[in-house]
Amino acid sequence: MQQQKLLSLIRQAIEDYNMIEEGDKIAVGVSGGKDSLALLHAMKILNRFYPKKFELYAITCNVGFEGMDFTGVRKFCESINVPYEQVDTEIAKIVFEDNKDERPCSLCAKLRKGAMYKRLGELGINKIAYAHNKDDFIETALMSLIYEGRFYAFPPVTYLPEAGVTVIRPMMYAPEKGVANFVINQGIKVVKNTCPVDGSTKREYAKQLMEQINRENPGTKDRIMHAVVNGRFEDWPEVHRN
Template identity: 30%
Template sequence: MTTQAHIPAPPPARHKREADKLAKRLRHQVGKAIADFGMIEDGDKVMVCLSGGKDSYTLLDVLLQLQKKAPVRFSITAVNLDQKQPGFPEHVLPEYLRSIGVDFHILEQDTYSVVSRVIPEGKTMCSLCSRLRRGALYTHAAQHGFTKIALGHHRDDMVNTFFLNLFFHAKLSGMPPKLLSDDGKHVVIRPLAYVREDDIAAYAEARGFPIIPCNLCGSQENLQRKQVSRMLAQWEKEAPGRIETMARALGDIRPSQLADPKLFDFLALGRHSDAPLPDAHAWLAGAPAEPEPVAMALHPVRNHDGLDILKS
């Protein structure tokens, strides 16, 4: 009888070294994103949106570490929106936040009932849920004077969103590291913009965050975003490093090599005259162009004296 060999677990010291290296890498990547995009400045009141997932836990944890050594002074408040989902463990986040001594606030708004009532069974809930959640958080930020709203989206989210918009919405747009809300009242920042999701998962496990799964829409397997995620995962499996390459491409845009006349003046490119160009209607109608004046050909003819004369 063959018995399976026992493989000893790595020594704890090795785990600690790896965890320290990972924490250092995340601090560097988050600090670089903050500096590259001017996410946080002196005197900012930063509202960190905490969902209970690995991404927002990691965001809060790294920002608290950077706050201690930052060249500017800023405050951090963790804000969670309790959407009244059945079975949501309301005690988990308050207990964790008190244990680390961070300022926090729990908003209570029954968006679950609204989404469940409005969205037909089997349809995607994410869009409406996201709008309601965003509205509640924006309102809270305005009422309490927060100058920045920090979200836990990471590098993979940004690449995923780019392809989601490309494949399903026919536009080249994504999830920017920093943006101004449509009403111009809020600045949203994504300090995890340079961080890999795999690193966040490893960091969350090493730190032992009390993860709360989202049961509202987690069972909807046919979401467009999940389709894109599966595609990217397959690409990464076939060619490791491809997602990183695509993420870098999002920061290296060449408008002259795309096809948007609003971003690049294609009309002026290579023009040799200031004459107005015909509009699209003329091209589509196939209107003939004005005929070019034809020059008369002159032919030399000899007279009786043998001299050349010009004859048309």
């Protein structure tokens, strides 16, 4: 995917759901993976010309997995002149040693977000941008059907009053393969995920299943995404299209 195309898709999502307001302080949640680094890079470019002026930051939650090194993320942020914050925690120990939870991903995500939101509040940052792409929305809808018996996907914009933070998802229209190509074309180096359950989660199962369905029924992904966007879910904001 070319840079202009990714920027166009991100800007469309931002404007469709009014994700950015004048004077916002926005932190991109950076895991070190391809999606979050692509979003950070694109948001930096957007920051130069977007009519509503906003401040851009990057934040990483280090959950404490052995071998995780975010030095490359810090250097990347320095190279594009984005302030970077790393929140160090012992979440890995809590999840895999203390609690031995049968659903480690859910608990890890909850604790990780809590740690980041606390730090964002201390820094006076009012929004965090997550790098969920189009495939993430589709797979979430599929997981919701399989495991919860309902049709749903996380909203493009969510205000969390208890944290005083608004979550935005500007990459919701960008397909995962396009994002991966963008990262390769830009020469962006990703951080290896050392989580012991990476690649064996319910989300990974949904991803593989969706790929199979789409191969056998071309266009299924686009049709599901269309259904998601038009699903009129209770906590989704209205679309602001011209």
